[in-house]
Amino acid sequence: MTTSGIDVFLKSKGLKKTQIRKKMISYLKKSKSPVTALEIQKEVGANKSTVYREIDLLTLKGYINEFDFGDGVKRYEDSSREHHHHLICLNCRSITEFEVKDNFAKIEEKEIRSQKKFTVLKHKLEFFGKCKKCSKT
Numbered sequence: 238m239t240t241s242g243i244d245v246f247l248k249s250k251g252l253k254k255t256q257i258r259k260k261m262i263s264y265l266k267k268s269k270s271p272v273t274a275l276e277i278q279k280e281v282g283a284n285k286s287t288v289y290r291e292i293d294l295l296t297l298k299g300y301i302n303e304f305d306f307g308d309g310v311k312r313y314e315d316s317s318r319e320h321h322h323h324l325i326c327l328n329c330r331s332i333t334e335f336e337v338k339d340n341f342a343k344i345e346e347k348e349i350r351s352q353k354k355f356t357v358l359k360h361k362l363e364f365f366g367k368c369k370k371c372s373k374t
């Protein structure tokens with residue numbers, strides 16, 4: 238997203254264009270995997286409470302998705318990203334993004350709908366294991 242793109246986004250959500258907000262959004266845009274509040278804080282150079290307040294606001298507005306990979310640290314990602322899954326290394330905690338080529342979401346939804354009469358709107362699927370580097374040792 239370009240700087241003007243961020244402006245348009247903020248305006249559409251009724252949010253003021255503050256420096257910190259713009260910095261946070263551009264950081265989230267360029268991040269290749271979910272980031273922690275601490276990483277955001279380091280990047281934007283604001284204090285912790287400001288960063289948390291902004292995270293809450295952007296989550297509420299649907300701009301960011303929150304993830305909990307079970308290590309007690311919440312991570313955040315730009316919600317407009319292409320649908321993908323995460324491969325989480327239980328050893329070094331690295332996160333690799335993975336896009337499922339087959340549209341298994343469609344099949345899944347159809348089967349869940351026919352068997353359970355449940356309408357799927359979205360799903361979250363994360364894989365836990367050992368990354369390439371950690372598998373070698």
Ligand SMILES: [Zn+2]
Binds near residue numbers: 270271314321322334
């Ligand atoms: Zn991701």
Ligand SMILES: [Zn+2]
Binds near residue numbers: 328329330369370371
């Ligand atoms: Zn690893």
